[in-house]
Amino acid sequence: MNKPSFLTESFGRRSLSVVLALILLPIITVSQVSLSQENKGTEKQEVIRRVVQIFIETGQKEYKEGYYEEAVKTFLMAQGYEKDLTVDVREQLNELLEKSRIAVLERKRALETFWAVNELIKQDQLIKAKTYLEKIRDNEFLTTEERKDITDALSEIDAQIMAAKAKLEEAKRKKPSIKEKPVEASSEVKKPVLSLEERQKEIFDLLN
Numbered sequence: 001m002n003k004p005s006f007l008t009e010s011f012g013r014r015s016l017s018v019v020l021a022l023i024l025l026p027i028i029t030v031s032q033v034s035l036s037q038e039n040k041g042t043e044k045q046e047v048i049r050r051v052v053q054i055f056i057e058t059g060q061k062e063y064k065e066g067y068y069e070e071a072v073k074t075f076l077m078a079q080g081y082e083k084d085l086t087v088d089v090r091e092q093l094n095e096l097l098e099k100s101r102i103a104v105l106e107r108k109r110a111l112e113t114f115w116a117v118n119e120l121i122k123q124d125q126l127i128k129a130k131t132y133l134e135k136i137r138d139n140e141f142l143t144t145e146e147r148k149d150i151t152d153a154l155s156e157i158d159a160q161i162m163a164a165k166a167k168l169e170e171a172k173r174k175k176p177s178i179k180e181k182p183v184e185a186s187s188e189v190k191k192p193v194l195s196l197e198e199r200q201k202e203i204f205d206l207l208n
Helices: 016-034 037-064 068-079 088-124 126-136 143-175 196-207
Strands: none
Touching: 037 068, 037 088, 068 088, 088 126, 088 143, 126 143
């Protein structure tokens, strides 16, 4: 069975929104030099708040699209400004980061299971392979395309199992039934049983 494309694709990418945020932050920060000392602190916090908000929105989008590892990286960048964030934003970031890390772990387990299934198929352990696939078929951390690949793999395994059963049944039908072996004739020659007439003739011959 061919390996699905999602096992060989690379999901490494950096969102345009994150790149823009990283570019804008130093530019906006430098622009604060011209501000009065009184407003500098407030303006800096506002800039950081806006940048962190970009990180959060981007991370949530990455999570929704199934790019869990990238979402973790994005939320970690947002946490780099944790000291300048409110308590509510910190809690939100912690929850999003934990959720993304769990998704990464669950997705990794699902992909490892699929790799194990490939090995089982090579060893013709189709029933066991099917059991493993059924456990991850509805995994929410796999993409729609990946779940479709698993469904297709299950259909292929079912077809192979049915073909193997049909072949076995056909072989059983063609195999001759075992019958009892005929009783072999004894090596000892037994004297045939004589009729009454033959016995009388034998006695008459003896008397003569």
